[in-house]
Amino acid sequence: MSVHLEQISSNRCHGGWLTRYRHRSATLDCDMVFAVYLPPQAETRTVPALYWLSGLTCTDENFMQKAGAQRLAAELGIALVAPDTSPRGEDVPGDPEGAWDFGHGAGFYLNATLPPYSRHYRMHDYVVHELPALLEAQLPLNNRRSISGHSMGGHGALVCALRNPGRYRAVSAFAPISHPMDCPWGQKAFSRYLGEDESCWAAWDATRLISEASERLPLLVDQGEADSFLKAQLKPEALQIACTAAGHPLNLRMQAGYDHSYYFIASFIDDHLRHHAAALLD
Amino acid sequence: MSVHLEQISSNRCHGGWLTRYRHRSATLDCDMVFAVYLPPQAETRTVPALYWLSGLTCTDENFMQKAGAQRLAAELGIALVAPDTSPRGEDVPGDPEGAWDFGHGAGFYLNATLPPYSRHYRMHDYVVHELPALLEAQLPLNNRRSISGHSMGGHGALVCALRNPGRYRAVSAFAPISHPMDCPWGQKAFSRYLGEDESCWAAWDATRLISEASERLPLLVDQGEADSFLKAQLKPEALQIACTAAGHPLNLRMQAGYDHSYYFIASFIDDHLRHHAAALLD
Numbered sequence: 001m002s003v004h005l006e007q008i009s010s011n012r013c014h015g016g017w018l019t020r021y022r023h024r025s026a027t028l029d030c031d032m033v034f035a036v037y038l039p040p041q042a043e044t045r046t047v048p049a050l051y052w053l054s055g056l057t058c059t060d061e062n063f064m065q066k067a068g069a070q071r072l073a074a075e076l077g078i079a080l081v082a083p084d085t086s087p088r089g090e091d092v093p094g095d096p097e098g099a100w101d102f103g104h105g106a107g108f109y110l111n112a113t114l115p116p117y118s119r120h121y122r123m124h125d126y127v128v129h130e131l132p133a134l135l136e137a138q139l140p141l142n143n144r145r146s147i148s149g150h151s152m153g154g155h156g157a158l159v160c161a162l163r164n165p166g167r168y169r170a171v172s173a174f175a176p177i178s179h180p181m182d183c184p185w186g187q188k189a190f191s192r193y194l195g196e197d198e199s200c201w202a203a204w205d206a207t208r209l210i211s212e213a214s215e216r217l218p219l220l221v222d223q224g225e226a227d228s229f230l231k232a233q234l235k236p237e238a239l240q241i242a243c244t245a246a247g248h249p250l251n252l253r254m255q256a257g258y259d260h261s262y263y264f265i266a267s268f269i270d271d272h273l274r275h276h277a278a279a280l281l282d
Numbered sequence: 283m284s285v286h287l288e289q290i291s292s293n294r295c296h297g298g299w300l301t302r303y304r305h306r307s308a309t310l311d312c313d314m315v316f317a318v319y320l321p322p323q324a325e326t327r328t329v330p331a332l333y334w335l336s337g338l339t340c341t342d343e344n345f346m347q348k349a350g351a352q353r354l355a356a357e358l359g360i361a362l363v364a365p366d367t368s369p370r371g372e373d374v375p376g377d378p379e380g381a382w383d384f385g386h387g388a389g390f391y392l393n394a395t396l397p398p399y400s401r402h403y404r405m406h407d408y409v410v411h412e413l414p415a416l417l418e419a420q421l422p423l424n425n426r427r428s429i430s431g432h433s434m435g436g437h438g439a440l441v442c443a444l445r446n447p448g449r450y451r452a453v454s455a456f457a458p459i460s461h462p463m464d465c466p467w468g469q470k471a472f473s474r475y476l477g478e479d480e481s482c483w484a485a486w487d488a489t490r491l492i493s494e495a496s497e498r499l500p501l502l503v504d505q506g507e508a509d510s511f512l513k514a515q516l517k518p519e520a521l522q523i524a525c526t527a528a529g530h531p532l533n534l535r536m537q538a539g540y541d542h543s544y545y546f547i548a549s550f551i552d553d554h555l556r557h558h559a560a561a562l563l564d
Contacts, residue, residue, distance in 0.1 A: 012508065012539035014549045068350035068548065226294065257294040266350065267296045 003134055008033065014074035015040040018064055027122050027130040028087040034131065035060040036139060037070050041077035046142040048169075048280035049079040049135070050273070051127065053149030053156040056185070057105045058085050063150075066262035069269045076277045079141055083127055085152070087120040101185055102192060108180070109156030110204045112193035121193055124204075128160050128167065146170035146276040150265055151229070152177055152185070158206035158219065158239075165215035170279035172220035172272045174265050175227055178239035179207040185233050207235075210242040218249040220275045222268045224258030285416055290315065296356035297322040300346055309404050309412040310369040316413065317342040318421060319352050323359035328424040330451075330562035331361040331417070332555070333409065335431030335438040338467070339387045340367050345432075348544035351551045358559045361423055365409055367434070369402040383467050384474060390462070391438030392486045394475035403475055406486075410442050410449065428452035428558040432547055433511070437462055440488035440501065440521075447497035452561035454502035454554045456547050457509055460521035461489040467515050489517075492524040500531040502557045504550045506540030 008020040016039040025032045041047050050073070052063050060082040063069065073080050086092075086107030093116045094103030112121035135141050147168050149157040154176025161171035180186020181201045190201045202208040223236045230236075236252055243250035258264040290302040298321040307314045323329050332355070334345045342364040345351065355362050368374075368389030375398045376385030394403035417423050429450050431439035436458025443453035462468020463483045472483045484490040505518050512518075518534055525532035540546040 011541055011543050011545040012506075012549070013545040018545060065348050065544070068353065070545075070548070071350065071552075224294075259293055261293050262347070263293040263295040263300060263352075266352070267294070270353075 002138060005134070005138060013037065014070045016042065016070065016074050018070065020060065023134070025087075025126055025130060027126045028120050030087045030089045030092055030120055032088065032126070033060055033084055035064050035082045036135065037064065037073060037080040038140065039074045039077050039079060042079060042140040046140045047077050047079050048144030048146070049081050049132075049141045050276050050280070051081045051083070051132075051145060051147045053109060053127065053147070053153030054082065054085050055149070055151030055153050056085070057100050058153075059105070060084050062262065066266065067269050068266045069273060072270050072273045076273060076281065078273065078277060078280060081131070081135065083131055086123060092120045093117060102188055106152065106189065108152060108189045108193065108204070109159060110193055113200070114193060114195045117193050123156070124160065124163070127156070128164055144169055144280050146280055148172045148174070148272055148276065149176070150174040151234075151260065154221070155180055155206060159204055159209065161217055162206060162209040162213050163203070165213070168217065170276045171217050172275055174222050174268070175224060175229070175234055175260055176206065176221060176236070176239075177234055179205060179235045181205045181208065182238065183233045183235060207238045207242045210239070210248050211246045213246065213248060216249060218251065219243065220272060221250065221252045222255055222264075222272075223252065224255050224260060224264045226257050227260045227264075229260055284420060287416070287420060295319065296352045298324065298352065298356050300352065302342065305416070307369075307408055307412060309408045310402050312369045312371045312374055312402055314370065314408070315342055315366055317346050317364045318417065319346065319355060319362040320422065321356040321359050321361060324361060324422040328422045329359050329361050330426035330428070331363050331414075331423045332558050332562070333363045333365070333414075333427060333429045335391060335409065335429065335435030335442075336364065336367050337431070337433030337435050338367070339382050340435075341387070342366050344544065348548065349551050350548045351555060354552050354555045358555060358563065360555065360559060360562060363413070363417065365413055368405065374402045375399060384470055388434065388471065390434060390471045390475065390486070391441060392475055395482070396475060396477045399475050405438070406442065406445070409438070410446055426451055426562050428562055430454045430456070430554055430558065431458070432456040433516075433542065434459055434467070436503070437468075437488060441486055441491065443499055444488060444491040444495050445485070447495070450499065452558045453499050454557055456504050456550070456554075457506060457511070457516055457542055458488065458503060458518070458521075459516055461487060461517045463487045463490065464520065465515045465517060489520045489524045492521070492530050493528045495528065495530060498531060500533065501525065502554060503532065503534045504537055504554075505534065506537050506542060506546045508539050509542045509546075511542055
């Protein structure tokens with residue numbers, strides 16, 4: 001029996017359609033909302049999809065409203081998929097103090113192992129397995145996938161690609177949390193989702209995963225030099241050192257004057273779309 | 283003495299800078315916030331400016347965050363200026379019932395004549411005179427101006443251009459309130475801002491102004507056919523009839539499937555930017 005996709009809204013955009021759906025996620029054990037942009041080409045054939053993972057506090061809406069990605073996606077014939085950033089709902093435990101950097105809006109794209117979070121917080125499996133299976137069965141998407149994201153979602157994109165060789169044709173990130181084991185956001189999230197045993201953390205840390213990567217998928221990473229989170233939270237230099245040591249291809253572009261906002265993402269999203277298109281459409 | 287521009291925020295975007303400012307408006311007798319996007323070319327010379335007037339409930343932020351206009355503006359070398367949609371503040375009277383279609387966020391880009399609104403609600407003079415004078419004195423903008431907008435702001439753009447021949451080199455609109463005298467939004471606003479004497483309304487109605495226009499500035503108007511406000515509020519057919527009767531050039535493009543959202547604007551903003559650039563950069 002196919003999962004029911006409830007359509008919430010649909011907007012024509014750049015000749016295609018942006019649609020928001022609600023569905024029951026078996027992986028996350030809650031209702032979830034996501035958005036899909038189908039380019040005009042999807043009216044007559046299946047198209048590949050770029051999965052976009054957003055950052056802390058975001059929903060499926062931020063990227064579609066602010067990144068301006070639909071214009072070139074429509075031209076290239078690539079679908080855009082934006083999931084939410086965590087499980088949601090009154091039954092889903094959030095941050096005990098209501099903080100914005102953990103719990104709702106802060107799922108960190110991992111599979112939690114520690115109660116009470118382990119029941120719902122399985123965003124890795126949701127993004128990598130459940131959502132693509134659902135979409136490829138019910139929408140005109142083929143099985144060519146790539147993945148990108150911003151900040152927490154940049155971490156998510158890198159980790160999803162590194163943990164699942166062969167599943168994505170390309171990967172990129174904007175201002176990713178490159179080494180979450182070694183920054184306050186990551187340490188808070190990992191200790192609560194995974195427990196205090198740090199040996200379990202490396203499996204969700206891009207900088208640590210690089211050394212064991214069996215697939216040499218080239219990484220495109222843009223980072224604003226005026227990003228206020230750069231030094232304490234994002235640490236692209238750690239990723240760069242790991243890539244150099246492992247001989248893993250990395251194109252790390254430090255962008256002078258750019259901050260952590262969606263204006264930064266909008267400025268370089270076309271470069272990322274072309275990077276993904278080269279692998280998705282070859 | 284030059285007016286002080288207080289910088290609220292600044293974001294690098296597509297090689298230029300998007301900056302929000304607060305200032306004391308003498309015309310509106312209140313503090314106002316606006317946003318300016320300066321393209322990279324403004325670092326070495328003055329550039330022309332496209333003024334964007336937003337719709338009901340908007341501020342200076344909606345267009346800059348959602349329209350995706352900065353990309354091509356940076357390429358063309360055109361500044362974008364986004365004022366707020368009404369005077370603001372606790373001292374500024376709003377809608378007595380707190381409605382969203384009158385008062386705060388709904389200044390209708392006219393000069394009110396009826397108390398208590400006549401003191402602050404002078405958005406026409408603010409947009410046409412005070413703001414350009416301020417910006418051309420303090421920022422690298424030359425005196426080449428054009429104007430566009432959405433919905434209430436589309437009405438504003440058409441009326442500002444039609445009332446002020448020679449002041450704008452180009453004009454366009456997305457889903458404008460084309461004949462406000464003949465729709466509920468316009469009738470509510472005009473009766474309160476201007477009084478019940480409808481003979482005073484025609485001076486703020488694009489469809490009425492067309493017949494007396496001394497300048498034949500070509501109008502580019504995009505309208506979504508799936509726009510839920512099309513029949514009751516927007517009435518582009520009235521504008522079309524008036525243009526035909528007056529021999530005024532109008533390119534009215536009915537866009538199948540598009541609604542009233544910023545996804546519609548984002549889909550066609552590049553066409554409008556090129557329309558304006560042809561006149562601003564000739």
